[in-house]
Structure formats: structure tokens, C-alpha cells
Amino acid sequence: MAKIRDMIPAFELFQPTTVEDALDLLDEHREQAWVLAGGLDSFDWFKDRVKRPSAVVDLGGIPELTGIRDVENGLEIGAMTSLTAIERDDRIRSGYGIVADAARHVATPQIRNQGTLGGNVAQDTRCWYYRSGWPCYRAGGNTCYAAAPQAMNREHCIMGRSRCVAVNPSDTAPALIAVDAKMIVESNDGPSVYDAEDFFIGPAIDITRMTVMKPRDLLTRIQIPETWANADFYYEKIRDRGSWDFQLVSVAAAFRKSGDTIEEARIAVNGVAPFPVRLDAVERLVQGTSGDESTANAAGELAIQGARPLRHNEYKVPLMRNLVRRAVRSVV
Amino acid sequence: MDQVESESVLEQKYSRRTFIKGVIATGATASSAGYLFRGSPLLGAATVQTATERLITLNVNGQDRRVDVLPHETLAMTLRYKLGLTGTKLGCDRAECGACTVLIDGVSQYGCSMLTHQVRGRAVKTIEGLEDADTGELSVVQQAVMEEGGFQCAFCAPGFIMAMTEMIEVNPNPTREEARHALSGNLCRCADYDKILTCAMRAAELARSV
Numbered sequence: 190m191a192k193i194r195d196m197i198p199a200f201e202l203f204q205p206t207t208v209e210d211a212l213d214l215l216d217e218h219r220e221q222a223w224v225l226a227g228g229l230d231s232f233d234w235f236k237d238r239v240k241r242p243s244a245v246v247d248l249g250g251i252p253e254l255t256g257i258r259d260v261e262n263g264l265e266i267g268a269m270t271s272l273t274a275i276e277r278d279d280r281i282r283s284g285y286g287i288v289a290d291a292a293r294h295v296a297t298p299q300i301r302n303q304g305t306l307g308g309n310v311a312q313d314t315r316c317w318y319y320r321s322g323w324p325c326y327r328a329g330g331n332t333c334y335a336a337a338p339q340a341m342n343r344e345h346c347i348m349g350r351s352r353c354v355a356v357n358p359s360d361t362a363p364a365l366i367a368v369d370a371k372m373i374v375e376s377n378d379g380p381s382v383y384d385a386e387d388f389f390i391g392p393a394i395d396i397t398r399m400t401v402m403k404p405r406d407l408l409t410r411i412q413i414p415e416t417w418a419n420a421d422f423y424y425e426k427i428r429d430r431g432s433w434d435f436q437l438v439s440v441a442a443a444f445r446k447s448g449d450t451i452e453e454a455r456i457a458v459n460g461v462a463p464f465p466v467r468l469d470a471v472e473r474l475v476q477g478t479s480g481d482e483s484t485a486n487a488a489g490e491l492a493i494q495g496a497r498p499l500r501h502n503e504y505k506v507p508l509m510r511n512l513v514r515r516a517v518r519s520v521v
Numbered sequence: 522m523d524q525v526e527s528e529s530v531l532e533q534k535y536s537r538r539t540f541i542k543g544v545i546a547t548g549a550t551a552s553s554a555g556y557l558f559r560g561s562p563l564l565g566a567a568t569v570q571t572a573t574e575r576l577i578t579l580n581v582n583g584q585d586r587r588v589d590v591l592p593h594e595t596l597a598m599t600l601r602y603k604l605g606l607t608g609t610k611l612g613c614d615r616a617e618c619g620a621c622t623v624l625i626d627g628v629s630q631y632g633c634s635m636l637t638h639q640v641r642g643r644a645v646k647t648i649e650g651l652e653d654a655d656t657g658e659l660s661v662v663q664q665a666v667m668e669e670g671g672f673q674c675a676f677c678a679p680g681f682i683m684a685m686t687e688m689i690e691v692n693p694n695p696t697r698e699e700a701r702h703a704l705s706g707n708l709c710r711c712a713d714y715d716k717i718l719t720c721a722m723r724a725a726e727l728a729r730s731v
Contacts, residue, residue, distance in 0.1 A: 202573045202592035202638055225636075229616055232634050235593070236614065245592075249639050273628075297706025298684070299622055303630045432705035433617065 197235040204247045208254065208375065208409060211246055216377050218244040219404045225249075226269060226308035229300055234313075239322040254307075254409060257281065263414040268307025268407075272361075273298070275306055285413050287422035287441055291364035294426045296433050307408045309361045310372070310388070311400055314463070315435055316345065316355035326352045326396050336499060343501040344437065347493075347509070349462030351393035354499060362389060362465040363441035363457035364424060368417040373410040374402055380409075386457075389464040399464070417443045417455070423519040425512055436460040438508045442516040449479045451520060458492070461509050468492050471513060480520030489514035573638050580643065581606065582650025590637045597621040597632035600647060608648035608679050612708075619707030622680035623647050629687040629706070648679035651686065661727040662686050662720075671720035673711035681707045685721050689728040697722060 200223075205211040215222050223242035225231050226249075234240035248254055254269035257278050264280060275281055275292040282289045295301050295309060313320075314327070316335055324330030335342045336354045345354040365372075365385040372388040374381050388400050402408060421444040428434035438460040445453040454472045459465040471488045478484040489510035496506045573592050578585050581604060588603050597614070600606040600623070612620035614633045621632035624646040651660040659667065662685045672678045681704060688695065688703040695703065700721040701714075709717060 196598070197593040197595070199591070200593050202636065204573060204638065228634055228636070228639075232595070233615060247636070247639060297619070298687075298703060299619065299629050299631050299706040300616060302628045303635065 197232065198238060198241055200235075200241075200243055200245045202245050202247060204250045206250045206252075208251060208407070211248060211251060211407060212375060212377050212405075214244065214246050215405045215407060218246075222246055222404065224311075224407060226311070227271070227300075227304035228308075229296075229304050230308060230312040233320070237320070237322065239320065248307075248407075260412065263412055263416075263418075266306055266411045266413070268409050268411065269305045270307075272301035272304050272306060272309060276301060281413075284415075284418040285368055285422075287364045287367055287424050287443065288361065288370075288413065290422070290424040291361045291426075291439075291441060294424070294436075294439075295360045300433075306361060306411060310359050310365065310385075310411075311402065311408055312358060313399055314355035315358045316353075317341075319355060327355065327392070329397065338500070340499075341501060342499040344435075344460075345499055345502055346462050347496045347498045347502060347505045349391050349464060349466065350497070351391060351396070351463075353392035353396050353463055355392075355463050356460050357389060357399060357462070357464050358435040359459060359465065360426060360436060360439060363439055363459045365411065365413075366457035366465055366467050367422070367441040367443040367455040368413050368420075369455065371412040371414065372408060373412065374406050375409050376405045376407065378405075385411075386465075386467045391462065391464045417445070420445050421520055423516040425515065427508060427512070438505055438512055440509075440512040440516050442519070444475075444480070444520050446520065451475050451478055451480055456488075456492075456513065456516060458509055458513065461496075461505060468513065470494075471517075475517055475520075480517050482518070485514045485517040488517045577638070577641050579604075579637070579640065579645060581645045582647060583644075583654065588637075592636070592638060594637050595633055596623065596635050596637045596640060596645070599637040600632060600645075606647050606649050610676055610679055612676070612680075617708075618677070619680040619684065620677050622683040622707060624683055624687060627687065627690060629684050631706075646683070646686075648682060651682070660686065661731060662689065662724040665724035665727055666720045669716060669720045669723050671713060671716040672709070673713050677707060677709045677711075681709070681717055681720075685724050688721065689725050693725055693728055695721070695725055700725070 203214050221243045223245045225245050225247045248269050254267045256267050258265045272292040272295050276289050318334035319325050319327050323334050326333055333352055335345050346356045370385040372383045423442040426436045426439040428436055440458050442456040444451050454475050456468045456471050457465050471492050474491055475484055475488055492513040493506050493510045498506055576589050578587055590599055597611050600609045609632050610620035612618035616631045616634040622629050623632045625640055626643050662682050684704050684707050700718055
């Protein structure tokens with residue numbers, strides 16, 4: 190897997206200090222440009238020589254992309270804000286604890302010190318066939334090696350597949366969906382705002398991308414509206430080791446209660462599909478209930494409706510079911 | 522008198538052994554430069570317009586060092602092969618082991634997974650910079666490691682020690698569990714974790730008593 194190679198192949202490095210300059214650079218270099226945030230995803234690609242952009246645009250020198258600000262009706266997090274800063278921020282911890290919790294579950298302290306929220310949501314999948322440079326569908330080829338009869342696909346998807354069976358690796362993605370976060374993507378054509386849920390796309394929409402972002406696009410800010418401030422949250426990430434690992438399955442949920450009754454719910458799961466999955470049907474099921482045991486069980490069963498495991502990842506079906514159950518149970 | 526003293530100081534500083542080491546190091550730099558540039562379009566390409574200045578000043582262990590850095594060079598590469606600071610180890614070169622942990626403005630990061638150009642204007646601290654520059658006195662973390670003998674082969678030690686150095690700054694009174702969490706970005710293949718945690722706890726204790 191990880192081999193030491195002598196050196197990253199050459200590229201031209203640009204270090205703009207304003208978003209305008211960054212957008213101009215992305216405009217100029219188009220498909221040849223690579224946006225560098227924390228770099229934890231990028232450098233693997235470069236060192237393995239699988240992706241060889243000619244122009245790397247480092248966002249680290251753009252002050253306006255970093256920091257957490259109070260805005261009208263919520264919080265705004267610059268895309269280059271480190272995961273450590275998010276994990277430690279008092280406003281996020283007190284009002285939107287699920288986002289801080291998700292950030293704390295990313296990889297290791299060093300990676301959280303360097304890794305950014307924007308990078309965490311925009312990172313590419315970890316399917317090792319794809320990352321090793323195999324010419325799969327996602328890489329522009331015409332097969333999926335991970336779904337082949339002999340393939341090792343323990344970490345791959347159980348739903349949402351469309352030729353590609355990779356999963357989204359982001360820990361913060363389901364938490365951002367659970368709080369109805371808005372992703373602000375800018376380009377020289379102007380800004381666009383996406384609901385977190387729509388920001389992530391599956392292979393049925395475009396097999397070569399994990400998010401709506403195309404060349405020339407830059408994720409600049411993530412807004413968390415007040416809607417879910419101080420709600421009841423539940424976040425759980427299951428992984429092989431207590432550190433470093435990406436999720437096998439993770440769940441993020443937010444509940445708004447009135448007395449004992451769940452008035453509104455958001456439940457999202459990651460690690461089960463090529464995109465984080467929002468469980469709308471489960472949300473509707475639990476709304477108006479007290480989150481009692483029978484509701485929790487029904488929610489778990491409903492969540493896995495239509496799941497289609499691969500040869501080595503059948504375990505993800507009960508894992509997802511049980512995590513959804515636990516999320517619903519947490520309300521009581 | 523002054524003259525004599527300064528001569529003896531000079532002699533101490535540049536003893537024969539140091540001089541030979543210096544020559545070897547220069548040779549290594551020259552040859553590794555060829556290695557780094559091999560197959561690179563930048564080989565001898567003084568005419569290529571790059572967006573970043575190649576000759577930069579890096580603040581490493583409190584000193585400003587002028588160094589010629591490629592745009593695609595990682596900090597661990599620059600530290601080890603350009604500045605001779607080989608205390609920073611390269612284990613996996615993939616942000617998966619922690620051996621290359623250094624402090625950037627006091628914050629632990631993986632030297633293998635950042636470009637040197639990303640740390641221009643920031644303070645880089647490596648294992649070589651922990652002891653007191655004037656007295657040679659060890660830092661509390663180094664002292665704790667000496668006392669507790671936490672490592673077997675110790676290849677991972679510089680990375681762990683840098684992570685501990687940050688830990689006692691952020692949380693000077695950690696529980697063993699908190700120390701475990703703070704050091705969860707470093708691997709030890711000798712699996713000496715229990716003793717390493719004891720070092721971390723001792724380091725925190727020493728730091729509090731200073």
C-alpha cells in the first residue's frame with residue numbers, strides 16, 4: 190500500500206491571498222488545477238502519481254477562508270478552518286455539539302490540526318482500487334474492480350451504487366446534513382448555495398466526482414443555521430481502530446422534542462453509499478413518536494430497506510440498522 | 522586574551538570531527554539534490570517561471586535558515602535532506618505513522634504531508650530544537666523519556682516527543698486517557714504504548730513542577 194517514493198512529481202505551486210485570486214487561478218488552469226486545503230487527501234494522490242495536476246492552488250494563505258463567525262441566524266465556518274478549531278470552538282460545542290463531535294472523530298490529532306472542514310467534505314473516496322490507480326469507472330475506465338467476484342470490498346457500499354461501489358469517507362458530512370448546513374460554493378460565475386445533503390452526489394449523477402463541485406468551483410464557507418441549535422444530537426462512528434481509521438458506518442442525528450414527543454428529526458448515515466445518506470423515510474417514521482423501543486426497531490428496519498451488500502460487507506447491514514436504532518433510542 | 526579565547530571557542534565549534542561531518546553532509550546534500558531533481562522538468566530549468574520563490578527563509582528551531590525549496594517538496598524532505606535535521610523521521614511518508622511529527626507555531630503536524638512552502642513565515646520546531654539552545658538542558662519531555670525509558674527501538678520517539686510537547690502545552694494536567702487521546706496520532710511498532718504513556722504522564726508532572 191503505502192510505499193515511500195522519492196518525491197512528489199513537479200507541479201507549479203500558487204499561493205493566492207484572496208478568494209478572487211484563487212478563483213482566477215482555477216479559471217485559468219481549469220482541469221489542470223488542484224485545490225490544496227489541508228493536503229491530507231491530496232498528497233497521497235500526488236505521491237502515488239495517480240493524479241498529476243500541473244497547477245496546485247494552496248488556499249492556506251487566504252485569511253478570509255479561516256475562522257468561525259456569528260452571522261444572522263447561525264454560524265459561518267470558513268472552509269479552511271481546521272478540524273481542531275471546530276472541535277474546540279465553544280459556540281459549536283454548545284449549540285451544535287454534533288459538528289464538534291464529528292470533527293473530533295476524524296483521524297488523528299495531527300491530521301485534525303492540519304485538515305480542514307472544507308477538505309473533509311470535499312475529499313475523494315478511499316476505494317483502494319481507485320486510489321491505487323486502477324482504471325475503474327470512477328477513473329474514466331469501464332469496469333468496477335471492487336464489485337468483481339474476487340474483489341476485496343469489506344469497506345464498500347451496501348446501497349446507492351451505480352457502477353461504482355465506493356463510499357464517502359467524510360466524518361463531518363453526516364453531521365452537517367443533520368444540522369441542515371449550507372455549503373457556499375463560489376466560482377467566477379458567482380456563488381451558489383447548496384444544502385449539505387445535495388452537495389454530495391452519487392455516481393448516478395457523475396461518477397467522477399463526489400460533490401457538486403466542478404473545475405473552477407471553490408467551497409468557501411459552510412453555514413449552520415440556528416434551526417437545530419441546542420437540539421438533541423447523536424453521533425456515532427464505528428471503525429476498526431480507535432484512531433486514524435475512516436468509518437465503517439457512522440450515524441448523525443438531530444431531534445427536536447416537544448415534551449416526550451419527537452417533533453422533527455434529521456438522521457444521516459455515512460459509509461454505506463457513495464454519498465452520505467439522509468434517511469427521510471426514517472425521519473418521518475420517528476416524528477410524532479416518543480422514540481420508544483418499537484419505534485427504534487422499526488426505524489432500524491426501515492433504514493436498511495433495499496440494502497444490497499457485496500461479498501465481504503454484509504456486516505454493514507446490521508451495523509447500519511443498529512446504529513439507527515441507537516440514534517432513535519438516545520432520545521428517550 | 523580575547524583573541525586566545527575566541528580561538529579556543531572556534532576550535533571547539535569547528536573541531537576536526539565536526540569539519541569532516543560537515544564535508545560529508547555537504548556531499549550528501551549535493552548527491553541528494555541530484556536525486557530530488559531526477560526526472561524533474563525543473564532540472565536546471567532556471568528559465569521556468571514558477572509562481573513561488575524557490576529561495577526562501579524558514580524559521581526552524583528559532584533560527585532563520587535560507588534554503589532552496591522546490592514547489593513540490595515536503596517539509597520532512599527539506600528538514601532531513603536540505604537542513605540536515607534528521608531527528609525528524611520518515612516512516613510511512615503518508616500521514617499514517619506520526620514519526621515525522623513536528624510543531625508548526627506550536628501545533629503538531631505531520632512533516633511528510635505538508636509542503637515546505639506552506640510553512641513560510643511560521644515557526645517550525647523539530648526534536649533538535651527542544652533542548653535549551655544555550656545550556657543544552659533537556660526539555661521536560663526529553664527528561665521524562667530519559668527517566669522512564671519509554672522506548673525500545675525509538676524510531677518513533679522524536680514524533681512521540683513532539684506530540685507530548687504539544688500535549689503538555691494544551692493540557693498540562695491530563696488523565697492517562699486524555700494522554701492516550703493526545704498521542705493517538707503516533708504509532709510505535711514495538712507496541713511500547715504503556716511505557717510511552719507513563720513518559721507522557723511524567724512529562725506533564727515535570728512541566729507542572731517547573
